[in-house]
Amino acid sequence: MATRRKSGTTDRRNREPEIVDAAVRVFHDKGYLAASLQDVADIVGVLKGSLYHYIDSKEDLLYRICAHSHERASEIMRAAVEASDDPLEQLRTYLTDIGAWYLHNIERVSIYFNEGRWLTGERLEKVRDERREFQGFLRGLIEKAAQQGEIAPHVEPRLATHLILGSLNNVSTWYRPDGLYAPTEIVEAFTQMALASLTGESPSPRTKQPARGRARAK
DSSP: OHHHHHHHHHHHHHHHHHHHHHHHHHHHHHOTTTOOHHHHHHHHTSOGGGGGGTOSOHHHHHHHHHHHHHHHHHHHHHHHHHHOSOHHHHHHHHHHHHHHHHHHTHHHHHHHHHTGGGOOHHHHHHHHHHHHHHHHHHHHHHHHHHHTTOSOTTOOHHHHHHHHHHHHHTGGGTOOTTSBBOHHHHHHHHHHHHHHHHHOOOOOOOSSOOOSSSBOOO
């Protein structure tokens, strides 16, 4: 009996990422409300009832997607702080790395910002708290940089935080992998413009024209 339970736990743990990945595809393509657990089960290749060995509901799947996104963003925040003692450089690192993660995980990002509102109760409150954590982190870096004289005097940290996060979090509404700009070009331009808005310095000029057939604004 003990051996069978141990084996079952291992199987469950190993299949959970597959189920979450399938949910990302379904929720992104159909929207959370229109999607069903049967859709997820069909992609994974299991009976719908088998999903309940891994999750307790469709909302549980949505929360796990949001929780994973938060965990990754938290790792990026910690890495940015460890990368330098200069808050402006920490900010540069954070914007570059979080922007790259967003663009390479655009489906998860879209779900986090567009479908996460369908969470309820403690799950919804948890996600809201996590979003405030992002905001507080970015604002803290801007305020520290301002204290060191690296930010233009006219910049108000609270408003600057909202403007930068608004631009960053909105990327899932227009980015297309087959559009005009490559992810690296978007991240570089976004980071430069964000920092220029804080320091008052002009962003560096582009050194080449974008190739066609990459990320295009819709």
